Amino acid sequence: MSKFHDMIDGYYRFRGNEWLEERERWTELASGQSPKVMVIACSDSRVDPATIFGSRPGEVFVVRNVAALVPPFETGGGRHGVSAALEFAVTVLQVEEVLVLGHGACGGVKAALSGDLKQAEPGHGGFVAAWIDLLDDAREKVIHEHGQGAEGQTALEQEGVKVSLANLMTFPFVQERVEAGKLRLHGAVFAIADGKLRVLQDDGHFEPA
Incomplete structure (x- = not known):
């Protein structure tokens, strides 16, 4: 069956x-629908935003991708799935808050940290490698400060959230609304192992909710 x-x-x-x-x-x-919050989360089957936050249908607009990443604003060719979802949520649904939700034991972050996917195998498209290179700059910083072990994994999961938040502000329609006080951005990391949600603070640190 x-x-x-x-x-x-x-x-x-x-x-x-x-x-x-x-x-x-x-x-x-x-x-x-008229959700007030957009959540950008990872595709990981263990991290469902509706389950974590106990949301009812229609309350949260969610887009999920490998490692919960937001690319920087850019125009031209390509298929901009995350950017399209963001544009729809902010300009059409007019959500009031956007949350970037990373998580512990993230496979995409692990691949970014190890660099193992840099060379795609024959017959493979290298799509994941091309996507997680959004973390390249953060990766270098993390490896320098924390290495490539468990501490580095946790650090890059948190840095990934910060990268996505910074990239959100490169979208004109996001920046305009944030500066006008009509949109708020949040970052958090959910730890699968202990179920704790750590929220990004103004000082750049993540603290338990």
């Missing part, structure tokens, strides 16, 4: 329980 079949079974449970309990909510959501 396939895992997809198990997912269909899960759908039946959802449709017969949670959906019925929230039927009014789903009817309301059918006419549109």
Whole structure:
């Protein structure tokens, strides 16, 4: 029996329980969404923002990618999935807050730290390597200060959040709203091992929520 079949079974449970309990909510959501928060999170199957924050349907607009990264603003060719989601959330949905959510034991960060993916194997596209090179500058700083062990992994997970927050401010529509007090940016890292959420403070340190 396939895992997809198990997912269909899960759908039946959802449709017969949670959906019925929230039927009014789903009817309301059918006419549109108005989330106040956007979360940029990792694709990792262990780190679901709705589960971590106990969010109800329609409350959070989420985009997920390898290592929860935001590229800098740029125009021209290419497929800018994260940038498109950001533009939609900020300019159309007019969210009031954006959270960059990193996490512990992140495979994308681990690959960035080790540099093992720099040379794509024959037949592979090297897409992950090209994506996580967004962390190259932070990687050099982290290796210099913390090495490439567990301490370096944790440090780069935190630095990755800071990189994404800095890149968010390169988008004109983000910068304008932040400076006008209409949009707030946040950073946090969720530790899978102990379940703790550490939030980025104004002084650049991460403290338990």
